[in-house]
Amino acid sequence: xxxxDKLRKFRENESFKCLHQPKxxxxxxxDYCMKGKxxxxxxxxxxxxxxxxxxxxxxxxxxxxxMYPNRNFIGIDIKGARLWKGAKEATELNxxxxxFIRTRIxxxxxxxxxxxIDQIWITFADxxxxxxxxxxxxxxxxxxxxxxxxPEGIINLKTDSRFLYEYTLxxxxxxxxxxxxGDTDIYSNPDIDPILTIKTFYEAHYLKKGLPITYLAYKIDxxxxxxxxxxDEQYWEEEEIKSHGYVPANKG
Ligand SMILES: C[S@@+](CC[C@H](N)C(=O)[O-])C[C@H]1O[C@@H](n2cnc3c(N)ncnc32)[C@H](O)[C@@H]1O
Numbered sequence: 001x002x003x004x005d006k007l008r009k010f011r012e013n014e015s016f017k018c019l020h021q022p023k024x025x026x027x028x029x030x031d032y033c034m035k036g037k038x039x040x041x042x043x044x045x046x047x048x049x050x051x052x053x054x055x056x057x058x059x060x061x062x063x064x065x066x067m068y069p070n071r072n073f074i075g076i077d078i079k080g081a082r083l084w085k086g087a088k089e090a091t092e093l094n095x096x097x098x099x100f101i102r103t104r105i106x107x108x109x110x111x112x113x114x115x116x117i118d119q120i121w122i123t124f125a126d127x128x129x130x131x132x133x134x135x136x137x138x139x140x141x142x143x144x145x146x147x148x149x150x151p152e153g154i155i156n157l158k159t160d161s162r163f164l165y166e167y168t169l170x171x172x173x174x175x176x177x178x179x180x181x182g183d184t185d186i187y188s189n190p191d192i193d194p195i196l197t198i199k200t201f202y203e204a205h206y207l208k209k210g211l212p213i214t215y216l217a218y219k220i221d222x223x224x225x226x227x228x229x230x231x232d233e234q235y236w237e238e239e240e241i242k243s244h245g246y247v248p249a250n251k252g
Contacts, residue, residue: 036113058086
């Protein structure tokens with residue numbers, strides 16, 4: 001994408017009502033003005049809210065919102081040129097149950113209040129092989145999500161990365177979290193849940209390479225601060241290099 005193209009998208013982003021772009025000073029160390037008010041001020045209803053973290057172009061957010069018109073969906077990503085695609089589609093289709101936020105997920109506690117969120121989807125996140133503290137399913141982030149996800153709330157992880165899948169499973173087991181579903185090759189199941197067949201930009205890329213797609217659903221139903229897992233990081237790193245043919249760091 002040329003720089004000119006990016007600038008055009010950034011300009012157009014300013015016109016999308018569904019796209020919220022908080023400035024750093026609005027979320028750094030303080031509550032964003034919409035915290036606790038997404039249902040009433042943005043969606044104008046009390047329907048449950050699902051987040052997609054690292055949503056990229058927003059394929060899951062948009063597809064889920066079409067499947068479940070009585071639920072609300074918010075996609076979060078830092079990359080404006082990617083969010084442009086989802087925000088444009090939601091605007092053109094006049095979808096009242098979709099919003100996007102351009103921000104760093106590190107600020108997430110400034111955005112949502114206690115029990116404000118029903119579910120989280122994490123789709124094809126960077127496994128952050130060398131940076132455990134940056135993993136979106138690691139305890140650093142789970143301890144943040146606990147502050148706004150309902151106690152019965154579910155986290156859905158869909159990924160090409162067996163490394164991230166196994167790490168997340170180990171983290172859930174280490175912390176005695178309830179695991180609802182785990183599947184290391186979703187498309188091998190003839191009775192696959194239609195919700196799992198939504199394909200993102202990155203998923204299409206990994207399917208072309210013939211990689212199995214994994215899925216894990218679990219709850220953060222432990223009130224204690226969550227701990228880092230003990231697991232065989234070295235083994236799964238080597239497996240990841242073999243399966244992907246490269247170290248899949250910094251996917252973008
Ligand atoms: C590998 S892409 C996956 C995008 C999309 N979910 C898909 O499957 O096509 C990871 C996305 O997460 C976003 N991301 C990674 N870390 C982030 C962070 N800390 N805050 C906000 N966005 C982040 C990136 O900008 C990128 O769009």
